[in-house]
Amino acid sequence: MFLKDYISDVYNGVSSLLKGMRKTGYYFTHPKEIITEQYPDNRATLKLADRFKGEVIMPHDENNEHACTGCTACEIACPNGTIKVVTKSEVNAEGKKKKAVDALVYRLELCTMCNLCVVACPSDAIKMAPNFEHSVFDRTKLTKILNKPGSKIREGIE
Amino acid sequence: MFSLEGITTATQDWLLIKFNPTIALAIECVIVILLSISLFALLGLVLVLMERKVAARIQIRLGPNRVGPGGIFQTAADTLKLIMKEGLTPDTADKFLFNLAPFIVMMVAMLLLAPIAFAKNFQIWDINIGVLYISAISSLSVIGILMAGWASNNKYSLLGAMRSGAQIVSYELSAGFAVLTIVVLTGSLQISEIVAAQQNGWWLFKGHIPVIIAFVLYIIAVTAETNRAPFDLAEAESELTAGFHTEYSGMKFALFSLAEYINIFIVCAIGATLFLGGWMPLHIGHWEGFNHIMDYIPSSIWFMGKTFFLIFLIMWFRWTFPRLRVDQLLNLEWKYLLPISLFNLLLVTIIAIMGWHF
Numbered sequence: 001m002f003l004k005d006y007i008s009d010v011y012n013g014v015s016s017l018l019k020g021m022r023k024t025g026y027y028f029t030h031p032k033e034i035i036t037e038q039y040p041d042n043r044a045t046l047k048l049a050d051r052f053k054g055e056v057i058m059p060h061d062e063n064n065e066h067a068c069t070g071c072t073a074c075e076i077a078c079p080n081g082t083i084k085v086v087t088k089s090e091v092n093a094e095g096k097k098k099k100a101v102d103a104l105v106y107r108l109e110l111c112t113m114c115n116l117c118v119v120a121c122p123s124d125a126i127k128m129a130p131n132f133e134h135s136v137f138d139r140t141k142l143t144k145i146l147n148k149p150g151s152k153i154r155e156g157i158e
Numbered sequence: 159m160f161s162l163e164g165i166t167t168a169t170q171d172w173l174l175i176k177f178n179p180t181i182a183l184a185i186e187c188v189i190v191i192l193l194s195i196s197l198f199a200l201l202g203l204v205l206v207l208m209e210r211k212v213a214a215r216i217q218i219r220l221g222p223n224r225v226g227p228g229g230i231f232q233t234a235a236d237t238l239k240l241i242m243k244e245g246l247t248p249d250t251a252d253k254f255l256f257n258l259a260p261f262i263v264m265m266v267a268m269l270l271l272a273p274i275a276f277a278k279n280f281q282i283w284d285i286n287i288g289v290l291y292i293s294a295i296s297s298l299s300v301i302g303i304l305m306a307g308w309a310s311n312n313k314y315s316l317l318g319a320m321r322s323g324a325q326i327v328s329y330e331l332s333a334g335f336a337v338l339t340i341v342v343l344t345g346s347l348q349i350s351e352i353v354a355a356q357q358n359g360w361w362l363f364k365g366h367i368p369v370i371i372a373f374v375l376y377i378i379a380v381t382a383e384t385n386r387a388p389f390d391l392a393e394a395e396s397e398l399t400a401g402f403h404t405e406y407s408g409m410k411f412a413l414f415s416l417a418e419y420i421n422i423f424i425v426c427a428i429g430a431t432l433f434l435g436g437w438m439p440l441h442i443g444h445w446e447g448f449n450h451i452m453d454y455i456p457s458s459i460w461f462m463g464k465t466f467f468l469i470f471l472i473m474w475f476r477w478t479f480p481r482l483r484v485d486q487l488l489n490l491e492w493k494y495l496l497p498i499s500l501f502n503l504l505l506v507t508i509i510a511i512m513g514w515h516f
Contacts, residue, residue, distance in 0.1 A: 010494060017479065024216045024478040036220040 052130040053113040056083070056106055058146040059127065065154040066147055068125035070101035077120035082110040101147055108134060108142040123157050162280040162458050190282055194271050198420055205419040206233045208466075209473055216477040237412065245408035248311065255309035260406065260413035263302035267420040269295045273349050274427050277437050277458035281350065288349035289341055292428055293334050296383065299421065300326040303385075303392065303402050306414070310405040318401025321484060322385055322392030328491040329382035329389075335499035336376035339369060339506040340432040353436035360435035366514070368505040373433045375499050380425035381472055382487070384418065388479035391487060426468035430461065434468075437461040 027033055037046065060066050070087040088102040104126075118127055126146065136142060169189070173182040207222070207230065214221025222229035247253055273288040275281040285291055300323055307319020341347055343365055344355045355361075361369050382389035393401035403414045430436060437457035441449045482490065508514075 010498075020478045021474060024474065027218050028212065028215045028474070031215070033218050034215075034220060035218050038220070038223075 048130040048132075051128075052132075053115055053128040054131040055108055055113075055129055055134065056111065056117060056126050056146065057129040057131075058104060058125055060148055060151055061154065063154075064148060064151045066125055066151050067123045067154055067157050068101045068104060068147060069123055069153060069157060070099050071122065073120045073122060074104075074117035074126060077116045079114065079116065080110055080112065082107050082112075083117055100153060104146040106144045106146050108144060109139065161456060162277040166280060194268065194282070197271075198268070198416065201423050202416040202419055203233045203237065205423065205469065206236070206415070208469070209419075209476075212470065212473045213477050216474070240412040241409055243408035245410050246405075248405050250311045251405065252309040252311065255305050256405070257410070259302050259306035259309060260410045260417070262305060263299055263417040264413050264420075266295060266299040266302060267417045267424065269298075270421075270424045274424065275349050275353055275431060275436050276461055277456070280437075280458070284348065284350050286346075286348045289337055289347045289352070289432075293330070293337060296421075296425070297326065297330050299417075302417075306406070307402040310402070312405055314398040314400070314404045315402050318392045318398045318404070322402060324484070325385070325389060325391060325487060326383055328488060329379045329495075331379075332375050332491060332495040332499045333379035333383060335496075335503050336372040336379060337428075337432060339365075339372040339503055342503070342506050342510050343369070345510075349431060349436070353431060353438055356435040356438050358441060360433065360438070360440075362433045365506065366509065368502050368509060369433065371498065371502050372506065373429070375495055375502070376429055376433070377468070377471065377475075378495060380429065381475055382491075384421045384425055384472075386418075386422065386472060387476040388481050389487060390476075390481060391484060422469055422472060423465065426472065427461070427465045429468050430464035434464045435460075436464075 039046070058066050058068060070085055072085045072087070075083045075085045084105040084107075085101060086103040086105065087099050089097050090100040092098050113128070115128060134142070170182070170186065173185055176182075177185065210232070211221045211229075213219075222232035225231045225235050247256055270292060272283040273281065273285055273291055275284070303322045303326075304319045307315040307317075307322070310316070340352060340361055343361060344352045346352060346355070356364070358364075362373055365372075385392045391401075393403070398404070403411055406414060437460050439449075439452035439455060439457070439460050441452060
């Protein structure tokens with residue numbers, strides 16, 4: 001019936017509009033919902049999401065040991081040549097020759113933060129860190145060597 | 159107790175003692191002009207800031223918070239910037255009309271200020287056809303907008319102006335009918351009498367459901383008349399860049415946006431006067447004590463409070479609802495608002511004749 005449709009149209013329209021206004025009214029009256037980060041002011045207390053991908057780092061433990069075997073899986077996985085693994089031969093305790101990482105060169109200016117290297121790493125030696133303040137005055141500072149000087153591979157990682 | 163009425167009476171008495179009546183009248187005119195211009199400037203600053211803050215809160219943001227404490231000087235800084243900017247006139251524009259249009263829009267907004275009662279006995283011009291005057295003058299603003307759109311010689315401007323014309327002409331009807339319901343109940347077109355009729359309760363409460371419907375219709379119609387979202391087809395940033403004021407810059411652009419906000423203030427002031435009792439304090443029946451306490455709040459505060467409540471309501475609409483299409487806009491008016499307001503007017507007339515309202 002025409003009149004019934006008409007009235008239900010009006011009713012549905014008004015009620016759906018009120019539903020929307022309820023939501024925005026809730027946001028207006030609840031300032032705790034505000035998601036704005038006042039960035040340079042709250043640098044000290046800034047909290048980023050766990051999965052934030054800012055740059056590739058290699059975690060080192062307190063003995064200056066890392067988990068990188070120098071297998072070059074990350075270098076192969078990288079789609080645009082950001083990572084270059086320089087390997088060396090090391091003689092270990094039993095007198096056997098073994099391949100080890102000499103320098104893991106990471107070129108931040110090329111990196112697209114695609115996370116493929118982290119996924120490819122068999123020993124979880126590298127991961128993504130939530131750092132995003134990367135601006136420097138000299139481009140060469142963006143080429144980083146991820147393993148710290150004098151570091152060596154942790155015991156028991158093959 | 160603070161009252162604006164005392165100040166005006168004292169000023170007039172003093173002027174009449176010092177000068178002869180003609181000069182006193184001239185000085186009063188100058189004072190009124192200065193006061194209304196400063197009210198305009200102040201309202202422009204306050205309302206733009208309020209809009210930005212309300213928008214931010216509704217969209218879970220912070221809004222302007224850099225210039226001054228909490229960003230309160232943001233709009234003053236913006237205005238300073240707009241004053242400094244060059245007012246460009248396009249080569250192919252109709253220069254006379256192009257430069258005239260913002261002033262027409264502004265003048266219409268200024269004229270509308272005349273019959274509004276800001277406080278008890280504080281009104282520029284209490285004409286006996288106040289409501290008629292308001293609905294007549296408010297429809298003139300479409301001329302300014304059409305002028306701006308046509309003179310810009312730009313397809314976006316012209317489209318925006320045409321849409322605005324269609325919109326204002328149609329929505330005026332339901333705004334007029336909503337206003338008429340109160341006129342029917344009061345039996346007078348004079349603003350002061352309409353306010354006085356709400357001595358024992360605002361029309362929104364006294365007039366049962368039909369007046370509430372009329373109030374809703376009025377709010378919808380004036381939102382459309384002031385070209386605000388969800389009816390901002392005349393500007394429609396995403397379709398028409400900026401609609402009728404695409405080609406304007408600097409102070410002429412500032413005049414357009416100032417006029418927009420002044421218009422919002424005025425329609426909300428009229429809505430507050432008609433439906434929420436103007437400067438009348440909230441009185442409930444025979445609760446003498448309660449009514450007495452409410453009388454202690456100055457009438458100007460009551461008026462401004464109600465007006466800003468309605469302004470907030472319209473801002474709430476703007477940041478909640480999506481924009482309508484042109485055909486939906488006209489459908490809404492001609493198929494829904496107009497029949498409903500006609501039927502509603504009939505109901506109110508019956509209520510008024512039978513004396514069913516309180």
